Amino acid sequence: MTQIFGEPITRREDARLTTGRGRFLDDLGRxxxxxxxxxxxxxxxxxxxxxxxxxxxxxxxxxxxxxxxxxxxxxxxxxxxxxxxxxxxxxxxxxxxxxxxxxxxxxxxxxxxxxxxxxxxxxxxxxxxxxxxPPVVGLTASRDGDLLVHDDLPDNVAAHLMQQTGDVDAELAAAPNTVTFTQTIERSASMPLEGxxxxxxxxxxxxxxxxxxxxxxxxxxxxxxxxxxxxxxxxxxxxxxxxxxxxxxxxxxxxxxxxxxxxxxxxxxxxxxxxEDRREHFISSAHERGQIQDITAGYDDEGRLLALDVRIWHDHGAYTPYGIIVPIITSTQLLGPYKPRAYRCAIDSMYTNTVIVTPYRGAGRPQGCFAMERTMDRIADALGLDRAVVRERNLIQPDEFPYDQGLTFQDGRPLIYDSGDYPESLRMIRELVGWDDFETVRSQAAAEGRTVGIGMACYVEGTGVGPYEGGHVQVENSGRVLVSTGLTSQGQGHETVFAQIVAQELGVPLDDVVVTTGDTRRFGYAVGTFASRAAVMSGNAVALAARNVRAKALRIAADALECSVDDLDIIDGVVQVKGDPSAAMALSTVAVLSNPLRYAFDNAARAATQFAPRADPLRAPVDEDDEPGLENRDYYSPIRSTFASGMHSAVVEIDRDTCETKILRYAVVHDCGNLINPMIVEGQIHGGVAQGVGGALYEVMHYDEHGQLLNASFMDFLMPYATEIPHIETAHLQTPSPLNPLGIKGAGEAGVIPGSACLASAIEDALGVRISAMPVSPSDLFELLATDPERTRRGSR
Amino acid sequence: MKPPAFTYHAPESLDEALGVLAEVGEDGKVLAGGQSLVPILNMRLAAPAHLVDINRVAGLSTVDTNDTSVTVGATARHTDVELDDAAYGVQPLLRQALRLVAHPVIRNRGTTVGSLAHADPAGEMTAVLALTRGSVRITSGSGSRNVDATDFFVGPLECCLRAGEMVESATFPAFPAGTGSAFIEVARRHGDYALCGVAAAVTVLDGAVSAARAAYISVGPTPLLVDLTDAVAGGAVSGGAVSGADWAAAGRLAQSQVSPEADIHSTASYRRHLVGVLTARALAEAAAAAAPTHSLPLRRSG
CATH class of the missing domain: 3.90.1170.50 (Aldehyde oxidase/xanthine dehydrogenase, a/b hammerhead)
Known part of the structure; x- marks a missing residue:
């Protein structure tokens, strides 16, 4: 049997989408x-x-x-x-x-x-x-509470959210060292090219x-x-x-x-x-990311995090139609691959007179990652330790899985990491980027009058949240296999990966499989595409449906071929007796046999009419617990999320005269369990990294004090072009998830999560100025260099 | 993002175009490459009642080069000018600047004369016209006049065109013998409008720097021309390299001449800082190009 699952198969939808044959909303309804x-x-x-x-x-x-x-x-x-x-x-x-x-x-x-x-x-x-x-613009104004967004809410607070584990106050009081700092993260937005x-x-x-x-x-x-x-x-x-x-x-x-x-x-x-036009998208859809974070960490002399106390003000804009999913995710995913003895995160989700905030790829995780990873950097800085070493000392170990963080995740279920190998991931990223040899790189650059720095950031991403998705697999009389699932596609490559899964499970050529998504005429029960969940949820659902269809096909074929189901296999769309290819029948024939018809309107139907002979005349044409047709619908509903993880490292060069940041290298180690299609996973990482770079260096929603968005166009909202995105070096670790049949985890958001933390770390390392607000523009860096009161230890360089 | 209604005119000769422009007066707007005008129309920031599309007008798409200048017609695309080797030979600053104008697809459509008439203070070609002491030929039904760069740019997005007039061409004179030039800028992303841009020209005469001038974009309402000769006097050429010129002093002199403003992309002080840094860099690069042993490569960009 040809291996299809796990292969870097070229995306089947690309020929259509890249040659103008896509059918987008505005192509309809002329x-x-x-x-x-x-x-x-x-x-x-x-x-x-x-x-x-x-x-x-x-x-x-x-x-x-x-x-x-x-x-x-x-x-x-x-x-x-x-x-x-x-x-x-x-x-x-x-x-x-x-x-x-x-x-x-x-x-x-x-x-x-x-x-x-x-x-x-x-x-x-x-x-x-x-x-x-009078408008309330910005978190500080909202927090002040002098002006109100909704006049019946005297403090502009929609939700006060608390997540905690352990005794933070006691641990902080006992900790040999503490550090306290404040960070801000600007708004950005999903900004799809099609509104x-x-x-x-x-x-x-x-x-x-x-x-x-x-x-x-x-x-x-x-x-x-x-x-x-x-x-x-x-x-x-x-x-x-x-x-x-x-x-x-x-x-x-x-x-x-x-x-x-x-x-x-x-x-x-x-x-x-x-x-929607672009201006409407800027001012009438949704943004994300804006937060202020007050962080206090207690740690021992070896750099182990004993207690982490985080206070966050989250800007959710004027309304809360999507609830508080984003701050919930920030508060839970902030912990990353680490295990502080005690943790507390209190978040006020605040109203402002600005566009609503709802999840944008990463969905609160980049902010949480920024909080935790910059804490790790601060600890390393204070103790004079290598930043990788501090991280290493705080990692959850492979033998500790499943690891219960003691919190409640966005799906309302316990935050329990299913699997992972964080020390190996750290070893891989150090090797990939050359972390341990960087001082040589730094001195060589310095000898040439160049200023370089290196940064690192790690994350864990809950993926594949429930409650469920379903899949339907049907073998037509032609042998064509129709697959449908209710969730939708926005360019991820679902037509390819779901086909790979079904082709592998069923034993048919990839070209025979046709995938439909997001059409209620084909599949009525679904949740949607978000939270890096499509592959985990619908992937497993179509796999289960395909397994059921396979079982039925083998049963019908065994009946027809008068052999045992156990003796049969399906290879390239043909059901055959193992070791005897002459005793075989095409899956298309099995499909015909599966549906006894009254009428004969073509050759296939002629073979299947009620007057076609059945092996056992005493059995009904359709058995009591059976149904006509070679098809099945099944659902996958996990007990909780799977947890993918990864580590990024970047090398930057700063032009000390113009304060411009250039990313020289960007390395990613990524673990999303078993890979269905490595090429598609790489594409997901590349796109995510590009958005991470955008959030770290370019993207801001510039509201003035009147609440007017000053940069509501692609001229002034600076999404990076291809020219701003470095070559991305990737390595994969595969720690299968024990939670689902395919052993997979989600990959959709991974690339974006550590971008700001990683690049802030690298810029700080290069220049020695403290980076505590993202994004950081050349103008920002210039002002920081001119005024920074708190040079880090590295500032002496 | 749909423009309000307008009457579209597509004249095929210059006389016909000028006739329409005279007729529609203040209500008319010339459409050439449309790279700025069309977005402005779509965003309803302007609503001219008449658009006069001059793309069909014969004879306007030329790039004419003689020994002393390059003259660019009203519908010559940026790309036409950028890739014109004869133009580069006479006035290299054109290509040096044009490679920084937006992206190739925009340069394929956008026109050099159109970007001058648009008079965006961030537009690279405004500084090129200023530094080369160039001029534009303004034509209407009642005749033509030549206007120097200094008189042409009136304010941000404002030039001295009157109702019924159009810019027929722009002329960029060659620099004096022994002059090298450079154009450098800092933009947030590749191809963006610059936070600060500098066009520089340095003349080396008898082994010594005899003149240094620069023109700036994005730091004032119109392209700012500054003579920096005094600051770099004493620079001498030896072995094909300029030494002894205090480029940083020129940067400081330039900084004293500008009063940039802050916007969402930059503080005023960062812009002023860039004026200093980029002035020094641009002058050094221009001087290197001016040094006598330096031979001008006829490279084809893009």
Whole structure:
């Protein structure tokens, strides 16, 4: 049998996607009406009046809708998707502003016109009278509490979250050494190249709705639309077409537009489409990352972390539709591969008059990693120890798995690491980057008048969170194998990896397998694509379904070939007796036999009609506990998450005159258990590292004191280009997960998590200035070098 | 991100274009490469009632080089100028600057004259026009006038074009004999607008530095031209290298001439700092290119 699982097979979707044959949201619905939105230009204001008079004469105007036009559940606030006991003051927006707006970009009116030009013309002519209110911009202002985002919440706090293990106060008091410091992390955003978009068609004869959305979860969008538009879920189909990137922002649902566009399509009995533009994406979707961290660590003279006390203020923007998932993840994943004796993390999740914060690739982990890894660097610095050595002394050891961190993870289950080999990972990264020989590199560079530094950061990533995903595998009479799963794809390569899994399990050629994702017509029960969960969840689900189909195929073939199931194997799509290739039948024939038909309309059906002879005339055509067809649906639901891990190390060069940072080397050791496709995992790492570099050196959401986002374009929001991303050196460690049949862990977010911590460590090492705020620009470095009051020990260099 | 309605004109001759421009007056805007104008329209930051697309106008896409200057027509693409070896031979600063203008795909479409008329204080070509003491030819239905760089740039995104006029061409004179040039800048990402950029020209006469000048982008409302000769006097050429010139002093002199502003990408003091660093680097590079034993390589970029 050809090995398919684990091979670096070229992505099957790329030929289509790279030659313009992708089918993205805006490729659909060419003749649909177009929607545009009037959005708030104020960060905080009462909406006094909406005057549409001047807009009514625009040719091509179909309709203008405001909050007053909404009714039933649609007129209620949007759902708070993920409630949590500590989220005591959660708030969500209305689909269209109900008298008050709380961030620039909040939708106030929807315009439908014959095309987007018309809709934007109309939107520009609608006169809204505002009564501006003072905005709360930034965590410090929110924490001060002088001004309020929601006037019934006197402290701007939505949730006070606490995670702890051990007695932090006692351990800190007893610790021989302590260090206390504050760090800040700026906002960034998922920023997929394709923004959001919704296209809806109403079938008035059938009372049914078909919606296409550029989403990370079509099944949940369907459930939300059905609930809000009071339709039976069976009357709503939601399809995620090709999606040009998600990175977290498209897991949020329902976006106001995902309800309003279908609502308008039904109201007008016309096709309606809305395609988000880039400015809308900046001011009306979601951001992430913004936190202030106060950290106190107690440690012994060997650098072992005894107690870690972390206080975090997390900026979640104006509303909390996605709950407090991000701060929960920060508080739990902060621990990384280490085992402090005591740990406490208290987080206030704060309202500000800015765009909402929901998970962006990494989802709170980069911030947690920044807190822990910079703590390790501080300890090494204070004790004069090698930073790798301090980390080594704090690692969980291979014989300690499963390792219970004593906390509660984002899925509400105990934070128990399933497997890993952190000391080996550390050994590998030191070797890969040449950590132990770096002083030679440093002195050579210095001799040439160049300033270089090296940094390191380690992480553990909970992946593959539940509750479940399902898979359906069907062998057609042609021998083609159809695979579907409910979660969606945004470019990860699911068409390739799920096919690899099924081809391997079933014993068919890869080319015979066709994968469909994110289409509620094909698979109705699913959760979605996020949290590095697709491979773990749907991968195992389709594997289980394929195993069931294989068992059924062997049973039918054994019946037909009059042999024992144990004597059969499936090789390249042919069921054959082991050691006797002459006794064989194609899987396509088995598929035909699996479905006894009444009618014969083609050769395959002729072979299967009820009048075709069956071996045993006393048995019913379909056995009592059987069903027709060679197909199966199965689900995978894990008891808890799998924990992938990795370590990054970077070498940077700083131009001391211009303060520019250049990444000379970037090395990654990565462990996501068994690899389904190493090439795809590498691609995930590369993309993640690029976003990590963005967060470390480039990306900031520049809000002014009025709550205006000053850099809401790709000209001023600096996502790194390929020219800013270094060559990435990778090495894989494979510690299989004991939790699932395939032994795999997720890989989607790994690359991004340690980026800021790793590069801060390297820049600090090069220059000797303390880096405690990310990202760090050349201008920031210049100001730091000019003013830094606290040079580190390395500053003497 | 859709522009408001406008009337689109596509004249095929210069006379026809000028006729339309005269007719539509203040409501008209010339469309050449569109690399700045189209995003501005899409973001509805400007709403001209008439767009006059000059891409079909014959005779405007030329890059003409003679012994003393390079003249670039209104629809010549940045790439056309950048890759023109004759132009590089007469005025190397053109290629030295153009390799820093955005990215190749933008240079393939964007025009050099268009970027001058756009008058972005971060636009590299504004400094090139200033440092070469170049001029633009402004044409309307009632005739043409030549305007020097110093008079052409009025403020940020503002030049002295009047209603009904267009820039027909720009002329970049050669530097005096014995002059070397350089263009360097610091940008956040490859191809971004510079936080600070310096075009420098150093003239070496009889083995000694006789003149040093620089023009700056992104540190003032218009390209700033500074004569730095006094600071580097005493620099001499020996064995093909310039020694004894105090480039850092020139940097300090330049710093005293600028009053940069802060924005989201940079503090004012960092910009001022860059003026010093980049001035010294650009002058040294220009001087090296000016040294007599240095032969100008005719390399083809891109």
């Amino acid at each position: 003749h649909a009406l177009a929607a545009a939105f009037v959005r708030s230009p104020h960060a905080h204001a009462r909406v006094r009046e909406i005057d549409v008079t001047a807009a009514l004469d625009v040719e091509g105007l179909i309709g203008i809708y405001t909050y007053d036009d909404l009714d039933g559940p649609l007129a209620e606030p949007l759902p708070l998707l993920i409630p949590h006991p500590t989220l005591t003051a959660g708030r969500t927006a209305y689909p269209l502003a109900n008298g008050i707006v709380r961030h620039v970009g909040e939708p106030i009116a929807m315009v439908v016109g014959t095309d987007r030009y018309v809709a934007e013309d109309v939107a520009g002519l609608i006169e809204v009278t505002y009564e501006p209110l 959001r978009g919704v296209y809806a068609r109403w079938d008035a004869q059938d009372d049914s709705l078909r919606v296409y959305s550029s989403t990370q979860t079509s099944t949940s969008v369907r459930a939300a639309i059905a609930a809000k538009l009071e339709l039976s879920p069976g009357k709503v189909e939601v399809i995620a077409p090709d999606v040009g990137g998600g990175f977290g922002v498209k897991i949020v649902h329902p976006w106001p537009e995902e309800l309003l566009i279908p609502w308008a399509a039904r109201l007008l009995d016309r096709e309606v489409k809305w395609v």
